[in-house]
Amino acid sequence: MPELPEVETMRRGIKPVVGARIIKAGRTRCTRKPITVWPNDRTAKRRIEGQQITGTGRRGKRVLVHLENENTIVFEPRMTGLVLLSDPPTMEHLRFQLQLSLAKTPTLQYWDRRGLGSVHVFTPDELEEHLGPGRLGPDALAVTPEILAEIFKGSRRPIKVALLDQVALAGVGNLYASEILFRARVHPKKRCSAMSQQQWLLIYTAMQDILTDAIKHEGSTLNDGTYRNALNDPGGYQNQHQVYDREGLPCPGCNEVLIVRIVQAQRSTFFCKKCQGY
DNA sequence: CCCCAGTCCTGCGGGC
């Protein structure tokens, strides 16, 4: 479930590789069904090997590694992917590896238990084509309240469902959407088109506060323990969750009613019926 | 425009 804070933590964690040269790159031996490597193994390898890493970046829920030839490696962790500089949790789920010219961190690894994630190697044009406007919305940490309202106000969708739409806004996933709406005291079923300007401001502020706070805590590691930073350490923001996965527990806002779980767009939403009125 | 169900995939936990 890596969302913006977890992916940003991964990006920060791999900063030591900037300046290193990639000696060798490619898929690792792995007993599991192979993940997607785009455009294909041979081209990816040819575009990467021998290149120096010039920087790192993030777009929404993807980690970017920039190369001196202007190409970009894009790791998309989806549900269970990790970008690591340390030993991976298991060898059988290690999917892709960069061998680096560094003594301290000789490899950058992509590990993915379920294998729903991918590795893409894009030319500059391909990067904009696949991850540019129209394919991916503005980053959730790079919008203003006005832009946020502008993106969604014409939509009749419920706000919770709309926040998950990466084409509209990049970075927010299922966990943080519930947390943001609780902090903003907005009902998850409220339609975007019915939202007041004041509510957009509340959502904007809650979104900035929660995402930046979650980054400070290096993201959320849930009960399954899958998510880890680049050094294989768990995050700490799960201890700050107010509503996510807390069905039946007292609401930390009012302490009067219990948190409920509903399903929207086939995903769980957690909220407080008292604090989050329409 | 939007919604829904299905797809990919693995590990875990509930129920019998």
Add this chain to the structure above:
DNA sequence: TGCCCGCAGGACTGGG
């Protein structure tokens, strides 16, 4: 005790 099933959800697709 052991096995089966359902569930978790990020991104995408096809049909309504």
